[in-house]
Amino acid sequence: MKSRSFTAYLLSGILLCCFLLTGCTSGAQIDQLAIVMGVGIDKGSAPDNYLVTAQIARPSHVRTANEGGAAQGKPYLDIQQEGKGISMAMYEMMRQMSRRAYLAHNEVIVISEDVAAETILPILDYFIRSLEAKFTVDLVIARGTASGLLAADSNLEQMPAKHLQNLLENQVKNASIEEMPLYKFLSDMLSPGIAPTIPIMELYTDETGIQNARVQGAAVFDGGTLAGTLSAEQTRTLQLVRDKVKSGYINLDAFGSYVSLDITHSKTSVTPRVENGRVIAKIRIRQEYILIDTGVQADITTEDAKAQLERLAAMRLIQSVESLLQDTKAQGLDVCGFGQMAYRKYPRQVEALLETWPEQYKALEVEYDVETVITITGSILRPMAPKGGEQ
Amino acid sequence: MIIAGVAAMLIGIAALDLPWLIREKKRRELIVYAICLAAVSAYILLYALDVRFVTSLGLLHRFFEKTLGLHYGGFT
Amino acid sequence: MNAKSRISGLQFFTVTACFLIGTFLRITSITSVLANDAWVSVFTGAVAYLPFLAVFLGLVKRYPGKSLFEINEAVFGAVAGRILSCVYTYFFTMILTTTLLDMANFIVGFIMPGTPITLVLAAFMVSCVYATRKGLEPLARISALLASGACLVLVVNSLLTVANADTRYLFPMFTLPFLRYVQGTHTTISLYFGESIVFLTLLPMLDTKTDIKKPMIASLLFAVVIAFLAVTREILTLGPLLPYVARPSYETMRIIDIETILTRIESIYAFIMISLTFFKACTLLFASASGIAQITRIESPKPILFPFGAFVVVFALQTYPIVGDFLYWSSNVSPFIFTIIEFILPLLTLLAAWTKGFIGSSQRLHVKKGAVRK
Secondary structure, eight states: OOOHHHHHHHHHHHHHHHHHHHGGGGGGOOOGGGEEEEEEOOOOOOOEEEEEEEEEEEEOOOOOOOTOOOOOSSSSEEEEEEEESSHHHHHHHHOOOSSEEEEEOOOEEEEEHHHHOOOSHHHHHHHHHOSSTTTTEEEEESOHHHHHHHOOOSSSSSHHHHHHHHHHHHHHHSSSSSOBBBBHHHHHHHHHTTTEEEEEEEEEEOSSSOOEEEEEEEEEOOOTEEEEEEEEEHHHHHHHHHHHOOOOOOEEEEEEEEEEEHHHHHEEEEEEETTEEEEEEEEEEEEEEEEEEEESSOOOOOOHHHHHHHHHHHHHHHHHHHHHHHHHHHOOOHHHHHHHHHHHHHHHHHHHTTTTTTHHHHHHHEEEEEEEEEOOOOOOOOOOOOSSSSO | OOHHHHHHHHHHHHHHGGGHHTTOOOHHHHHHHHHHHHHOOOOHHHTTOOOOOOOOOHHHHHHHIIIIOOOOOSSS | OOOOBBBOOHHHHHHHHHHHHHHHHHHHHHHHGGGGGHHHHHHHHHHHHHHHHHHHHHHHHHHOOOOOOHHHHHHHHHHHHHHHHHHHHHHHHHHHHHHHHHHHHHHIISSSOOOHHHHHHHHHHHHHHHHHHTTHHHHHHHHHHHHHHHHHHHHHHHTGGGGOOHHHHHOOSSSHHHHHHHHHHHHHHIIIIGGGGGGGGGGBBBOTTOOOOHHHHHHHHHHHHHHHHHHHHHHHHHGGGGGGGOOOOOOOOOOHHHTEEEOOOOOHHHHHHHHHHHHHHHHHHHHHHHHHHHHOSSSOOOHHHHHHHHHHHHHHHGGGGGGHHHHHHHIIHHHHHHIIIIIHHHHHHHHHHHHHHSSSSSGSSOOGGGGGGO
16 A cells, blocks of 8 residues: 555656646747737738838846936847748748747737738738737838838837837827727628728928827728728717717817817717618717817807807817718728618618628718707806906 | 657556556456556557547547538538 | 545535536637627527426436436346447547547647647646546535636626627627527537536435435526626627637637736636636546446446546547537537437436336336446
8 A cells, every 4th residue: 555655646746747847848938039019011022922020129128217318229129021921921030030039018010001002911810810919919000111110219118119009099098099909900890881990100200300100090991901091180080980089179260269178078879770771870979078278358158159169069070070971981981880880780671781881881871960068168267358358 | 759658657647556456356447447558558559650540529420410411501 | 436425415506517617618619600699599508408407307306316327227227228328428438538629729729839739638637537536526625616716707807808898799689590590509508508418427426315406407597697698798809700719718818908907818718717627527537437337337437537537538639630620510510419419318218217117117117236336
């Protein structure tokens, strides 16, 4: 019996090793990994070829607060490689590196407009299949080259990829754009009756001659191919229709000057219905504002003035939605997803319409029900006019 | 190499009960035990020699799908 | 296996609940068929499973305290009963093999890429055999912990996915061809709920006073709630992507990203999956081994657990190449095979028992004393 328990202990020891060591088979030390923070994809020299830029973090070069601005070299390294398909480029990239490219911390995938004009599906395919890459990685379309955008330095962030991601997040907070993570784009792309969008970023040179990145509208896709673009203003309006506006402001020309209103509450609902084989969408918008700034010297807190301002604000909202719809209807790109909404509500009636949705969308009728309310006029009761002026 | 290691491990562990079974003269247990081990050894040998064959699961699959025609239209 | 160890009614409930949750982690077979309507099949499957449950309970009522294998011999006699027991034993081995392969595939593919599958299978099996040798009662005790842990993880994760959830993904409802709903329901009964036939092999381990009706029904309701929550969460989070992804529960966790701090928590899913698969594998291993013990008339399955476990590992390795077809197999062909074993055979046994009861004396209902394993 004794020998049996000895054998049992011995075997348990061996087994324990088996359990603990199996994990080491594919193990990699952190100093053996090249942590990719951003990936840029440009067109290669041949069809199906991509020029892939991987921005790799160099943790030893990251400046800490104590070191201040000690120049040690850049805390990142951009490595470029061309290949047929993303995986080939990534494998080829390994030849230039002493470490394995590790995609688990990749924050952003920047795709150049040229590539998007053909198709972005093979690129997304690589990242969605990858077990390492994040499902929530942000997609960005670069006006110009993706590698150029990925090299845009920032005074606030040490890593350009992180800078791009923060820029996006900040714009999302302002309701200027909708962040488009990989899985969300694919969800939209697989849904009928909606043209998915991806934010566009571009480089611009400021007054001091430094190149900076900025968000400039959105790219609209049709089945994985870039089919149109939206201006910054149109992208903001799209956010309004999608009910993504949580804050923001509108600037109105009124009473011979300007009035700025801060949005404190915004709610949009779209109700589609089908009549005589056509989809009709009713857009209901309710916004509340506070007055934050005006150049008008007259008292605009009166009921009449307020009503006039509210009417102007409502008109502005309708105009901006109309402008967005006009442009997208011309291209047959249903960015707001009216087709999708109608299909979800009336699947049987709309299913047939979806087959020719771009054409149906051009004939889409939209009704508006807009309610705008100015709730507070700030912390003063009336404009502060100099003595002798209007009281 | 891994196969050999695993085989040795499994057979080694399986031998844990052997002395007791022999001492207690548990014939039936020993026979079942021997059959199981023989099957394991045969499978390991075939696997190590890279001999692949259709398992009973595969045969069942074919029988139901091809012979009986019991399957859904391939929706996955 | 300690003959003295007994499982109480509550423990039996946690055991069945754990088994069913473990089974529902492999939900791909219905999400790939029904996409955003997959939640329907949880309910239709549960309702359609009720006749199965009635047959199981009918058998248990007629032969209290006997295992499925003992019932077979009591009804059909030693030879035919053993043949039937062989079929069930093979069936349990088959589920055990596919369960192990699915888990090993997940570990090798997602958690520890590059690790040889042989090693994963062997290491996992050794721990299963070790636990099963200790008896099912300790396992039943940990099942309460596992079930509550799994529920907690599910609820917390569901709360974390709220930010990414979109209720509109549930629509449009019921737009798929009718056959798909039939297929989804059939798959749910046979692959998920129906596997609980394995509990009929545990009955001799139960406290004599235990009435299994209540725990079986309670665990069914529990599994319905858990499965509904899991499926709905996946539909709301993945939306149109759902039928495309290989492991919806895992991918749902990959999406969780709370302010970039709380992210990449999919390893929690892996932990729950491995623990529940371990539990399920132990139950199936016990069921298969006790089947062999009953057929070969050996006293206890304990000494053959290791060689049999080793056999399952090598059997799984030979079966491995068809795993590529696993999704096709599980949602297209296996529901038919499973229904025969999980429903038709027990139903025939019950009918035979009734007929026997009508025409024979009560003495004939009992098998020879030596044929029954105590």
